[in-house]
Amino acid sequence: MERYLNAPLKQEDIKSLKAGDYVYISGTIYTARDAAHKRMYEAMLSGNEIPMNLQDNIIYYMGPSPAREGHPIGSAGPTTSSRMDKYAPLLMEHGLKGMIGKGKRSPEVINAIIKNGAVYFAAVGGAGAILSKTIKKSEVIAYDDLGTEAIRKLEVENFPAIVVIDSDGNNLYETVVGAYRTI
Template sequence: MAEYHLTTPLTDNDILQLRAGDVVFLNGIIYTARDAAHKKLMALLDRGEELPFELEGCVIYYVGPSPAPEGRPIGAAGPTTSYRMDSFAPRLHALGQKASIGKGKRSPAVKAALQENKAVYFGATGGAGALLSECIVAAEVIAFDELGPEAVRRLTVKDFPVLVINDSFGGDLYAQPDLSAVGLDK
């Protein structure tokens, strides 16, 4: 398992070097979107309208952050369970999204989309939202403000720590037998 420092937007070359189990520190811009925002993004696509951010090379973080305390750009920002976005993810990956960040397993359709589109699924540590927020240096709502915590945000991150769960070669960290002994396969 290797360690990488990557800057968004991600490229095919960035993705093709990664394997399940690798540690990645992300820098640059990532976007937030949970299930309510994904439904609105799909509606925009269905109508042929532009999305509020460029999909090519982007990273979407499945998070609904808490309000920002005074002097901070964002509150706790821990990952939400990813399977709620599984029905939307293959379409977004086909349109250029290179990675998502969340927690939990992904569906066979998402894993296939990762392989077909040279993309990855990153896991972030659940329960560590306050610590993860320390790596977010700026946050701005860019769409769907009416969704509150689930609005789409543009986050500027510095050394945001993630783990490659599913790589673009079919590797699945949760399927590795040594993880079941410590409960990481759930």
């Protein structure tokens, strides 16, 4: 099924998504990779504030290349999600509802997705130049010293992704493998 979503996400939209759905996301999403996740995680464990409100928001696991003249961002492809698995459950406990990346997630992340009514999307790896065309605005909001791993606030329009793990824990990677084995 093809769906159009606005970010931040609404709980009723999340609940209606099913693994395998194609989505087009418009609105505000954030970027963060390993180093930024580690800082946010440590801040939360220490009871300190983090630089963004996680409630109902989406984090895109991406570190962009430098922007070309006249463009808000350079190539913007996903990075491997499993590197954020240590941090993701705590972020979801603090309101994070969506993650965009590529690759499998750990059982702990899948359990946190179910527990917190969240969703995991995949973006197409190797398509960073195409994905960047959906990004209309990019602004570093925290951890500028991390360079490409700084947290960015993005305004996106019809950013394409696929629901890989829905809020019920249905996992596209597992169902596709299972369907393939029956052929």
